[in-house]
Amino acid sequence: AQSVTQLDSHVSVSEGTPVLLRCNYSSSYSPSLFWYVQHPNKGLQLLLKYTSAATLVKGINGFEAEFKKSETSFHLTKPSAHMSDAAEYFCVVSALYNQGGKLIFGQGTELSVKP
Amino acid sequence: DTGVSQDPRHKITKRGQNVTFRCDPISEHNRLYWYRQTLGQGPEFLTYFQNEAQLEKSRLLSDRFSAERPKGSFSTLEIQRTEQGDSAMYLCASSKGLGQDTQYFGPGTRLTVL
Numbered sequence: 001a002q003s004v005t006q007l008d009s010h011v012s013v014s015e016g017t018p019v020l021l022r023c024n025y026s027s028s029y030s031p032s033l034f035w036y037v038q039h040p041n042k043g044l045q046l047l048l049k050y051t052s053a054a055t056l057v058k059g060i061n062g063f064e065a066e067f068k069k070s071e072t073s074f075h076l077t078k079p080s081a082h083m084s085d086a087a088e089y090f091c092v093v094s095a096l097y098n099q100g101g102k103l104i105f106g107q108g109t110e111l112s113v114k115p
Numbered sequence: 116d117t118g119v120s121q122d123p124r125h126k127i128t129k130r131g132q133n134v135t136f137r138c139d140p141i142s143e144h145n146r147l148y149w150y151r152q153t154l155g156q157g158p159e160f161l162t163y164f165q166n167e168a169q170l171e172k173s174r175l176l177s178d179r180f181s182a183e184r185p186k187g188s189f190s191t192l193e194i195q196r197t198e199q200g201d202s203a204m205y206l207c208a209s210s211k212g213l214g215q216d217t218q219y220f221g222p223g224t225r226l227t228v229l
Contacts, residue, residue, distance in 0.1 A: 034217075036220075042222065043119075043206075043220045043221055043222040043223060044158070044206070044208075044220040045220075046217055046219075049217065090157050090158075100163050100170060100171045101146065101163075101210070101212075101216075101218075102148060102160040102163060102171070103148075103150075103158070103160065103208075103218060104160070105157030105158050105159070106157055107156060107157050108155075108156070108157050
């Protein structure tokens with residue numbers, strides 16, 4: 001079975017400093033991994049996805065994530081936080097396409113950005 | 116591409132009442148998914164459709180829940196005899212249904228059962 005574990009339930013950074021949101025995954029096959037962001041009262045938006053191509057994945061709004069098979073990790077980073085980055089972030093693994101492709105979400109990490 | 120839409124956005128009901136939610140996926144998306152998100156948790160899979168066929172149901176989907184996608188376009192999720200534990204955000208997502216493609220989410224329907 002596939003699963004993801006987000007190691008921090010809450011991360012607080014100052015504006016202009018780096019962001020690191022940690023995620024470990026468990027999968028019996030080569031996984032597809034995603035990061036989604038959820039702003040208050042808004043829908044889930046895809047930040048980036050990994051599907052076995054390049055291990056360093058670039059997403060929207062300056063975010064990127066690196067797939068590390070040896071560490072079973074898929075951490076999300078951004079060099080410089082902006083106030084608008086404050087939101088809930090979800091690390092997600094996908095079931096195989098022939099198993100429906102349903103998404104399995106982590107518990108979420110709330111990112112706070114201080115001025 | 117107008118995005119995934121859901122209606123209503125908010126629903127308040129009394130325990131024991133029936134409620135129905137609607138999801139309109141992105142045009143020509145073959146797969147449609149329903150998820151449920153409770154406060155402070157990540158979304159959990161409920162069920163999905165490939166065109167009009169419902170191919171998988173989570174054990175979270177008790178017999179009080181039923182979902183349909185009659186013509187392979189919009190979908191409805193009905194909850195009968197609502198309970199306070201059904202209070203949650205119900206999310207719909209759609210995808211083209213090609214390999215590991217992206218699921219696009221709607222804004223959700225927030226259900227409050229009093």
